Amino acid sequence: MINVNNITKHFGQHRVLHDISLEIKPQEVVVIIGPSGSGKSTFLRCLNGLEKVSDGQIFVNNREITHSKTNLSHVRKEVGMVFQRFNLFHHLSVLENITIGPRKVLKVSQQEAEKRAFTLLEKVGLKEKAGAYPDQLSGGQQQRVAIARALAMNPIVMLFDEPTSALDPEMVGEVLAVMKDLAREGMTMAVVTHEMGFAREVGDRVLFMDDGVIVEENTPNEIFNNPKEERTKLFLSKIL
Amino acid sequence: MNFFQIVSAAMPQLIKGAQLTVWYSIASIILATVLGLAFALLKLSRFAILRRIGEIYVHIFRGLPLLVEIFYIYFAIPMILPMHKWFDPYFTPIAGIIALALNEGAYITEIIRAGILAVDRGQSEAALSIGMTGPQTMRFIILPQAFKRMVPPLVNQFIQTIKDTSLLSAISVTELTRSGQIIISTNFASLQIWTAIAAVYLIIILLLTALSGYLERRWQIDKR
Ligand SMILES: Nc1ncnc2c1ncn2[C@@H]1O[C@H](COP(=O)(O)OP(=O)(O)O)[C@@H](O)[C@H]1O
Ligand SMILES: [Mg+2]
Numbered sequence: 457m458i459n460v461n462n463i464t465k466h467f468g469q470h471r472v473l474h475d476i477s478l479e480i481k482p483q484e485v486v487v488i489i490g491p492s493g494s495g496k497s498t499f500l501r502c503l504n505g506l507e508k509v510s511d512g513q514i515f516v517n518n519r520e521i522t523h524s525k526t527n528l529s530h531v532r533k534e535v536g537m538v539f540q541r542f543n544l545f546h547h548l549s550v551l552e553n554i555t556i557g558p559r560k561v562l563k564v565s566q567q568e569a570e571k572r573a574f575t576l577l578e579k580v581g582l583k584e585k586a587g588a589y590p591d592q593l594s595g596g597q598q599q600r601v602a603i604a605r606a607l608a609m610n611p612i613v614m615l616f617d618e619p620t621s622a623l624d625p626e627m628v629g630e631v632l633a634v635m636k637d638l639a640r641e642g643m644t645m646a647v648v649t650h651e652m653g654f655a656r657e658v659g660d661r662v663l664f665m666d667d668g669v670i671v672e673e674n675t676p677n678e679i680f681n682n683p684k685e686e687r688t689k690l691f692l693s694k695i696l
Numbered sequence: 697m698n699f700f701q702i703v704s705a706a707m708p709q710l711i712k713g714a715q716l717t718v719w720y721s722i723a724s725i726i727l728a729t730v731l732g733l734a735f736a737l738l739k740l741s742r743f744a745i746l747r748r749i750g751e752i753y754v755h756i757f758r759g760l761p762l763l764v765e766i767f768y769i770y771f772a773i774p775m776i777l778p779m780h781k782w783f784d785p786y787f788t789p790i791a792g793i794i795a796l797a798l799n800e801g802a803y804i805t806e807i808i809r810a811g812i813l814a815v816d817r818g819q820s821e822a823a824l825s826i827g828m829t830g831p832q833t834m835r836f837i838i839l840p841q842a843f844k845r846m847v848p849p850l851v852n853q854f855i856q857t858i859k860d861t862s863l864l865s866a867i868s869v870t871e872l873t874r875s876g877q878i879i880i881s882t883n884f885a886s887l888q889i890w891t892a893i894a895a896v897y898l899i900i901i902l903l904l905t906a907l908s909g910y911l912e913r914r915w916q917i918d919k920r
Contacts, residue, residue: 504825533827543822547840557826560836602822609826 457482457613457644458503463512463522465498465668472498474668475512480613483642487655487676490665491691496648497540499665500615503646504528504535517612533561536606536614540622542598544590550577550601551586554608562609569608576604580634596627600634613644620651650695652680664688702888706879710889713875714896720793720871721858727797728857729850732804737834739809750805757802763863766795770867792864800857807849811842844915851908855901862897872896 458480465473472495480486488496501507502514505521505528514522521531545553554576555569564572577583580600590598599619606614616635620628632654639645639658649655655662655676662679664672664687672679672688680696683689697705739750757765770791774780780787815838823833865874876893880886 506821506825529824529827529829532825535825537822537825539818539822541818543816543818545819545822545837545841547844556836557828560832561827605822605826 457484457517458646459513459515460503461513461515463502463509463514465495465502465507466510472668473502473509476668476670478663478670480644480646482644484660485639485643485645485647485658487659487662488646488648488665489650489655489662489691489695490671494665495668496665497617500537500617500646500648503615504532504537506537529561533609534612536609536611538599538602538606538614538616538619540618542590542595542602542622544598544602544605546590548589549586550582550588550590550593553590553601554605557605557609573604573608576607577601579607579637580604581630594627595623596630599623599627599631603631603634603638607638613646614638616645616647616649618648618650620649652696656680664691666691699888702883702885703892706876706883706885706889706892709875709879710872710892710896713870713872714900716869716875717858717861717871717897718900720789720796720861720864720869721854724793724796724800724861725854725857727793728800728804728853731797731801732808735801735805736808736812739805740812754802754805757798758806762795762799762860763866765799766792766863766867769795769798788867788869792861792867792869796857796860796864799860800853803853803856804850807846807853808842810849811846812838814845815841847908847912847915851904855904858900858904859897 458478460476460478463473463476464471476499478486488499490496498507502509503516503521505526509522512522513520516531516535519531520526521528544550545556548556551570551573554573555566558564558569558572559566574583574586577586580603582597582600582604585593585597585601590601593601603614603619619635620631623631628651632651635645635647635654636658647654647659659676661673662676663670664679664683664685666687672683672685674684679688680692683692735750735753738746739754741747741750760768770788774787779791783790812834819837819841820833823837824830828836861869861871862873864871865877868874870878872893876889880889883889
């Protein structure tokens with residue numbers, strides 16, 4: 457589904473990602489952990505072309521997105537992304553936030569887009585909020601709408617960048633529950649998070665990133681109970 | 697004749713002038729907004745030459761006195777381009793509107809650019825990540841949000857435009873100021889007529905301010 461071959465990313469002189477390779481298979485849930493500033497967000501943003509790699513290749517569904525001729529908006533239709541800060545469109549209602557992508561990008565009729573939006577809102581438990589504006593919702597509700605907005609495009613893979621980090625603790629559960637459902641339904645997912653419970657429960661693999669490289673990669677059980685690398689041990693001792 | 701008799705005798709002509717003032721203002725602000733949007737997008741382009749073109753436009757038309765711009769377009773350009781023949785007999789109003797629009801457009805360029813830049817980058821990233829193209833992101837996500845922030849400075853600019861139309865009297869456009877001058881040249885009632893002119897300008901601007909306050913409140917309630 458996603459193939460990453462030896463990518464490197466520099467911001468000016470600053471090397472943020474160094475020679476990263478990774479394969480994400482269909483229906484796999486890959487969890488990425490690591491200290492702040494280690495390059496997790498940058499890596500995720502490379503996967504849908506929000507950042508350009510300096511070197512290396514990324515294939516999504518066998519299409520090379522790092523090729524200069526690739527139409528990125530075609531790729532991004534198929535790659536959903538959920539941000540730490542939700543980034544809902546402030547000037548649009550919840551319903552419009554979800555329908556605008558299908559309507560303007562996929563050219564679906566308004567009626568059809570709304571029908572699907574209501575199904576998704578039901579799925580994330582926010583059907584009664586269809587007419588509300590983002591600023592009227594709690595953080596947890598906004599993030600669930602953001603997930604619905606991404607799902608409305610029928611993506612083949614979903615990227616989550618610390619989806620619960622900006623939330624008050626009592627709202628973390630409701631967002632994780634939606635993500636767990638998605639994982640169980642077989643969605644391919646790459647999730648940057650420090651929610652170890654989530655990683656253990658639905659993660660197929662955990663990558664530990666530090667200083668722009670993947671230091672260690674294993675099943676959740678192995679990583680958490682039996683880390684091999686010193687840096688992994690140090691990091692886990694701080695957050696567990 | 698007392699003050700009110702003089703003013704009411706002059707009123708029909710002043711009202712005609714005031715109507716022209718309003719029409720010139722509206723025409724030039726519409727054109728200026730189009731120019732402002734175009735040059736703001738140029739100034740935000742990722743291509744250095746396009747940004748440069750936007751900068752040069754703003755520098756020139758914000759840098760020169762408006763009266764010089766009006767004279768340049770009305771008197772100087774026709775020396776090399778026979779515009780006055782092409783647009784005859786409408787050259788005077790057209791030159792006036794173009795001069796005003798080019799000048800206001802430079803200010804509006806900066807207003808629109810600032811409005812666009814004030815929209816959080818996360819908004820365009822979210823739009824791109826659902827597959828919108830750059831132009832779609834601009835049109836459906838950035839500009840609608842930028843526009844709401846731009847309303848107060850745009851209204852200020854519109855008020856400025858209304859005041860600036862008085863300079864068109866210098867090329868004999870019979871807007872409010874020029875109408876007044878013509879009346880005074882026959883009745884010599886400077887104090888009364890200039891007072892009336894000032895009052896009419898104030899009324900136009902008060903009405904506009906009230907309208908913009910109403911629009912702002914409505915948008916605030918509708919869409920947060
Ligand atoms: N647009 C940018 N320009 C310059 N440096 C950046 C930019 N984005 C991220 N960085 C730098 O890249 C490094 C990795 O950042 P990031 O990917 O956000 O890490 P993480 O998500 O793991 O906290 C940090 O040192 C950060 O300062
Ligand atoms: Mg991050």
